[in-house]
Amino acid sequence: MSFPTIHISCPCSDTPSIARHGSSGSHLAKDHSDLNADDPAEVDDDGQSNFNPYSRRANFSLYPLNRLLFCEDCNQIRCPRCILDEIVSYFCPNCLFEVPNTTVKSEGNRCTRNCYSCPVCLAVLSVTALGDEGTAPYILLCNHCLWSSSDIGIELDKPTSITAQLAEKLKPSASSTGVSTPTGGKIYTVPDTLITPAISGLATSSSSYYPSRTLPPLPEGAELSPGEFFTRLQEFYKLLKSEASDNEDRHPNSSRLMDMLSTTGTSHLRPYNQRMSEKPKPGWAEYGHNQSVNPDDDLNAITAISSSGFSGTTSLRQRLTQPHCPSLLSELVPLAALLRTKRSKRCRTCRHILYKPESKVGSIRCRIRLVAMNYIPTLNITRFDPSAFNYHNLIPLATHQFLLTVTNPLYDPISVHLATPRHTPGKYPSNITIYCPEFEVGANTDVWDEALASASGNPSSGGHRAKPRDKKSAVPGQIWDRGRNWTSVIIEIVPPALPEGVDDKDKIVKVPVFVRSEFDTEVDRDVGEIGKGVKERREYAFWSSIDVGRIGKKDQDGPQRPQSLGGASVGGLGERERRSEGRDRRESERMKRSSVR
Amino acid sequence: MSTTDTRDRSSLNPSTPTPTTYHGAPPSIRAPSLSSSANATSLRYTSGLSSHGIAEDPLVLEIGTKFLRAGLANQEHPRCVLAWDKRMFKRCGDRALLDDIVKRRGTELWTADMRGLDIGLVEDLLERGVREAYHKYLLIDSKTKKLIIPVPPLFPTKLLTSIIATLFSHFQPPSIALLPSPVLATVAAGLRCALVVDIGWYETVVTPVYDLRPIEGRGIGVYGRSKRAVQCLRKQWVRLLTPHYRRAMGVNTAPSSSSTSRDTLPIDPDSDDESEKVSKIFPNLNDxxxxxxxxxxxxxxxxxxxxxxxxxxxxxxxxxSGTSITLPFSDLALPAERAFFAPTTEDVGPGDPVQRPFSPLFSHDSGGAPTNTIPTSAPEGYPDDDDFPLPRLLYNVLMRCTVEVRAACLKRIVFIGGGSRIPGLQTRTLEELQVLVDTLKWDVSPEARLEKTKTVVSESGAIHSEIEREGFPQTRDEGESQFSAHESEEEQPYDWHIHGISPLSISPRSTFPRSASLNHRGLHSSSDKNNGTQPARESKKSKEIYGEAKAVKSLGVWVGGSLLGGQRIQGNAVIEREKFLKEVAAGGTGIPSHALQNDIGPSLNQKKTGDGAHKIGIR
Known part of the structure; x- marks a missing residue:
């Protein structure tokens, strides 16, 4: 985890469904009644709860600024959750071929060309020739983990049309012995073998109505592969359904009669009988080739696992990526590359398009791109004292000063109000103070303006840039520094001393900051000349969460204190160097300090 | 329109080899839900193509506690199976997740305890998972496809409402159809009746399905549940591995060094009843x-x-932790043994059942349980209502069924859920169930059953204690001899059955005046007569008379949804977006009432009053 990071909370984080609309202005992530009481809601004087970055749900509503879009019509931030995606085009990320929509519908979501990924490590497989001079046979080889298709006994004759070849090789051998599977799926005349003896038996004798009593023994060698079983089931249900509708259309009375005769007279109790199952037997039929559980299969599976050991079995993750959930490594098959999409994004509320890429695969241009970065002020936080400082080891109970810089992307100057609770809402609250919570940020004018202004010594823009790096000038109530379109203020944080055995989560100082920016802008240009020159007040407001750093330990980290006080090394690297320098010096240092105390 | 549809469907047919349709075993890891309130739906057949016109294949979303399966109907496999794991909890843009955020809660989509459940978090998670499914795997616009959602029996309405609300508000599908998941599992096995055993994450739910309708009345919906599920199994695995792990980590363990003996380790890694450091060292749960x-x-x-x-x-x-543990392969069967077949999962020493507060009077029948309560429990530790071993649970449920349903279901046991993937589990369950059936028969007369129960329970208890005690496997022959040896042995822990107060001294029949029970009695008294007169033949022919337990493979709930969805069969609970949101905003559940009541309707009141007279098809 890197520090410091700044995330912005999208206002859509309210429970989506339940009539909680209307809170559009200030967006407060509400704490939902959580009986675990893990996230104690801090309530303001006016009854509004503050945003709690420590809450579990905060993880779902916080986004980095670069992930956010902005809807001009709703005047709000839009996060990936509150936009609707529409697919513009499909392409394979591996071969970068665009796949037409119809192909995706018919062939599925994977590349049908030669792109395959390793079933073990998910890296891309390359076609490699085994023969001399690059001739057949070919295998699919993973350059990362060296898995190859020969591991599962597949060698290809051609380096092209791998999908077809693989499908041929992977076809289960059982299916070849059984009834030839009809191709294309257009089966309107179901082969006799599909109609089970159960059905035919039922049709002849109504006495054996109840299927369980007439369930035939499975014919020898009827073990079907799941794929084939699925196909047959599918056809079976299709047949059932067509017969059902036929019967219903033609002989509604006779089917009813049959039903009455053959059943134990309960059909009138069942409402839905009027529909499907009121036709005669086929509705009652069960598919005859049920695959019963065989103890021998279980035994084989156990022995296979035993002989392959842990390393020969598939991991949970590998299993999930494979459609047939294999348990042994030897049962893994290469996976065709998943297609990707280019999507345009719409605001969920007003349906305006926020983002629209060009449909060509190679192009990264966009037709429409309303990103939040161009609308809302950007926050940035740095250590006030730029010298060595370890964000991963904030010293408890010491005052840490940070520079919070607000950058304005707009062409109008904005006035910014920062608000933060006095303490962070976590279990172990840190004290937060913002020296100057209200200030102006200049407009995002031409860069040359600043250069020219500073050259001419204009005091209005660069006047505050006096006495840099002087801690004494950090006066509460005043901004620290200001540039063309940015202003920085000092934020002071005092982390608490943590007891032993604190969760990692609680060690991190997360500062919720409510940012509100107001500006006057010209009214929409479309209004025409009447609106020209008329200014309108606008306001953006959002919660953001700043991860400042991790609180270190107070006593045991004594050696690191001098480092933060002014060592020349920077960050964790310096710490490591220091550590390698040898312990003796540190020990003596510690001894010295403790004696001073 | 029709031509395009034909083409689509033909090309989606799995017999066409596409990269996504490799043949193989069905994915069947799924987790069930916990239930506290009634909600179920039932099938209703639309009258076919004529009524609906031709629509595109709907989308089937199977939302489980551990996994999300999503894919188009008419396909053999879901397009993706996503695990609810740590990745799902991550903050956008972060590389890693701090472990402890999910440590207390676990990464499951919802928790077993609905009271402490943060519904908002469930919605967030679900949104994230479904969005990933749409964007990475399904690659379709969410607004165009109807959804089919399998709903486990007695799924909490609150949770279902929030799931549907999330889907509607974030993905805006035209409609969502709810189908009962046991029925889908039955369909995917090619059956119309089945005893669906869903071994999920939090609990195992046994649901008889008769003529494609799940039966939850007669107390089945409530009593057909056991906490013997995968979570329980994992606890047993932790228990198995912990002593070895501690040794591997160089921590001195207590004298209970023998790996398989009943040690007193806390099973739950989060429980910190001991302040000692050793007791807090547990292997990583992911490992x-x-x-x-x-x-x-x-x-x-x-x-x-x-x-x-x-x-x-x-x-x-x-x-x-960078270590590894070496165990004999036989030991790896112990957790499943303890989790699914041991008389109890409570951590009670075998010797002192007396110390547990136990009132045989009210242990099982306090809830006004209907006629067929099986009061017999395990020899040690007296399991709770939700702690029955798997075979016993199946037997209990079958016992609560009417004769016809029982006859149909016994031959068609369908195992689904993540636990069903454990090799050997199905066979073992069937074998033990067969023993139960052969010995206990379907006898409701308390006296007769009491006698038989003793022998059976001691039998199965003996098996367990044997395997437990040994740890190391005995060969087949030994096991057999011990099995038979224990048959005649009288077990002390049953004393309470005989000269304590028999739990059946409160005859359930008296508290449960129902025609069905009378009916039942009548049926069985005749069979009793048969048994009594021909005891010799009985043992020989027991399988014929009392049925033989058989299991049928199912392709899983998702595939069932795919099969039905592909035939344009919808549930009778089709929820439209506008209507749903309006109802929810008005404070309702948004789930149509007929989805709860029509056809099977095991509503909560019925459950409480023990009125099982939902339409079971045949009386």
């Missing part, structure tokens, strides 16, 4: 899950495992 998924197996009773496999040493790496 344990991985080992459990990869190496777990279950010992079948009848078919012996070759000795070279039994004694083979198996190395279990625990990557997060």
């Amino acid at each position: 344990v899950s991985e080992a459990m998924e990869r190496l777990g197996w279950c010992r079948p009773l009848s078919t012996p495992l070759p000795a070279e496999h039994t004694y083979r040493l198996t190395k279990i790496p625990l990557p997060s």
Whole structure:
């Protein structure tokens, strides 16, 4: 985890469904009644709860600024959750071929060309020739983990049309012995073998109505592969359904009669009988080739696992990526590359398009791109004292000063109000103070303006840039520094001393900051000349969460204190160097300090 | 329109080899829900193509506690199976997730305890998972496809409402159809009746399905549940691995060094009843899950495992701690043994059942349980209502069924859920169930059953204690002899059955005046007569008379949804977006009432009053 990071909370984080609309202005992530009481809601004087970055749900509503879009019509931030995606085009990320929509519908979501990924490590497989001079046979080889298709006994004759070849090789051998599977799926005349003896038996004798009593023994060698079983089931249900509708259309009375005769007279109790199952037997039929559980299969599976050991079995993750959930490594098959999409994004509320890429695969241009970065002020936080400082080891109970810089992307100057609770809402609250919570940020004018202004010594823009790096000038109530379109203020944080055995989560100082920016802008240009020159007040407001750093330990980290006080090394690297320098010096240092105390 | 549809469907047919349709075993890891309120739906057949016109294949979303399966109907496999894991909890833009955020809650989509459940978090998670499914795998616009959602029996309405609300508000599908998941599992097995055993994450739910309708009345919906599920299994795995792990980490363990003996380790890694440091050292749960998924197996009773496999040493790496544990392969069957077949999962020493507060009077019948309550429990530890071993649970449910349903279901047991993937588990369950059936028969007369129960329970208890005690497997022959030896042995822990107060002294019949029970009695008294007169033939022909337990493979709930969805069959609970949101905003559940009541309607009141007279099809 890197520090410091700044995330912005999208206002859509309210429970989506339940009539909680209307809170559009200030967006407060509400704490939902959580009986675990893990996230104690801090309530303001006016009854509004503050945003709690420590809450579990905060993880779902916080986004980095670069992930956010902005809807001009709703005047709000839009996060990936509150936009609707529409697919513009499909392409394979591996071969970068665009796949037409119809192909995706018919062939599925994977590349049908030669792109395959390793079933073990998910890296891309390359076609490699085994023969001399690059001739057949070919295998699919993973350059990362060296898995190859020969591991599962597949060698290809051609380096092209791998999908077809693989499908041929992977076809289960059982299916070849059984009834030839009809191709294309257009089966309107179901082969006799599909109609089970159960059905035919039922049709002849109504006495054996109840299927369980007439369930035939499975014919020898009827073990079907799941794929084939699925196909047959599918056809079976299709047949059932067509017969059902036929019967219903033609002989509604006779089917009813049959039903009455053959059943134990309960059909009138069942409402839905009027529909499907009121036709005669086929509705009652069960598919005859049920695959019963065989103890021998279980035994084989156990022995296979035993002989392959842990390393020969598939991991949970590998299993999930494979459609047939294999348990042994030897049962893994290469996976065709998943297609990707280019999507345009719409605001969920007003349906305006926020983002629209060009449909060509190679192009990264966009037709429409309303990103939040161009609308809302950007926050940035740095250590006030730029010298060595370890964000991963904030010293408890010491005052840490940070520079919070607000950058304005707009062409109008904005006035910014920062608000933060006095303490962070976590279990172990840190004290937060913002020296100057209200200030102006200049407009995002031409860069040359600043250069020219500073050259001419204009005091209005660069006047505050006096006495840099002087801690004494950090006066509460005043901004620290200001540039063309940015202003920085000092934020002071005092982390608490943590007891032993604190969760990692609680060690991190997360500062919720409510940012509100107001500006006057010209009214929409479309209004025409009447609106020209008329200014309108606008306001953006959002919660953001700043991860400042991790609180270190107070006593045991004594050696690191001098480092933060002014060592020349920077960050964790310096710490490591220091550590390698040898312990003796540190020990003596510690001894010295403790004696001073 | 029709031509395009034909083309689509033909090309979606799995017999066409596409990269997504490799043949193989069905994915069947799924987790069930916990239930506290009634909600179920039932099938209703639309009258076919004529009524609906031709629509595109709907989308089937199976939302489980551990996994999300999503895919188009008419396909053989879901397009993606996403696990609710740590990744899902991550903050956008972060590289890693701090472990402890999910430590207390677990990564499951919802928790077993609905009271402490943060519904908002469930919605967030679900949104994230479904969005990933749409964007990475389904690659379709969410607004165009109808949804089919399998709903487990007695799924909490609150949770269902929030799931549907999330889907509607974030993805805006035209409609959502709810289908009962046991029925889908039945359909995917090619059956119309089945006893669907869903071994999920939090609990195992047994639901009889008769003529494609799930039966939840007669107390089945409530009593057909056991906490013997995968979570319980993982606890047992932790228990198995912990002593070895501590040793591997160089921590001195208590004298209970023998790996398989009943040690007093706390099963729950989060429980910190002891302040000692050692007791807090547990193997990483992810590592344990991985080992459990990869190496777990279950010992079948009848078919012996070759000795070279039994004694083979198996190395279990625990990557997060950098160590590994080596165990004989036979030990890896112990967790399943303890989790699914042991008389109780409570951590009680075998010797002192007396110390547990136990009132045989009210242990099982306090809830006004209907006629067929099986008051018999295990020899030790007296399991709770939700702690029945798997075979016993199946037997209990079958006992609560009417005769017709029982006859149909016994031959068609369908195992689904993540636990059903454990090799050997199905066979073992069937074998034990057969023993129960052969011995207990379907006898409701309390006296007769009491006698028989003793022998049976002692039998199965003996098996367990044997395997438990040994740890190391005995060969087949030994097991057999011990099995038979224990048959005649009288067990002390049953004393309370005989000269304590029999739990059946409150005759359930008296508290439960129902025609069905009378009916039942009548039926069975005749069979009793048969039994009594021909005891010799009975044993020979028991399988014919009392049925033979058989299991049928199912392709899983998702595939069932795919099959039905592909035939344009919708549930009778089709929820439209506008209507739903309006109802929810008005404070309702948004789920149509007929989805709860029509056809099967095991509403909560019925459950409480013990009125099982939902339409079971045949009386």
